[in-house]
């Protein structure tokens with residue numbers, strides 16, 4: 001049986017999502033990913049050597065953590081993108097769908113334009129060690145990036 005959260009992603013997949021910026025248009029999201037993100041993240045989210053971590057697997061793990069969700073909204077590639085908040089949320093949801101196992105997504109609410117907007121006023125200053133701590137399951141010791 002489908003749980004409510006998976007219904008949200010089903011709506012996202014089918015392009016029926018009512019809230020703007022979720023994934024109104026999968027083709028547009030893919031194109032925007034290819035134009036604005038692929039240069040660093042690779043066509044399949046595989047990353048680039050040691051400089052850009054792979055999104056495959058870790059993206060959903062981060063999105064499932066409250067502080068991890070805040071982290072992925074506040075990395076420079078997201079806060080400094082020339083895409084508006086709505087299209088950025090759409091691309092992020094597309095990357096989550098493309099680069100994650102469907103069963104992991106069930107516990108993750110889709111990213112909204114409002115969240116992207118809010119994160120833009122709070123870009124991350126310290127990134128790679130925070131990422132490592134989040135993925136190791138440690139509590140970040142700096143001021144909580146979650147709120």
Ligand code: HEC
Pocket residue numbers: 033036037038039040041051052053054055058059062071072073075076077078081083091092095127128131
């Ligand atoms: C100039 C290279 C560059 C571009 C362009 C870029 N990113 Fe990134 N991105 C990075 C790097 C490097 C990281 C790792 C964290 C850091 O050091 O900023 C990252 C991390 C991320 C993360 C966190 C995932 C994780 O596992 O750490 C997300 C989500 C993300 N980027 C999304 C995007 C999206 C969406 C776009 C396009 C709108 C984009 N990025 C464009 C370089 C880039």
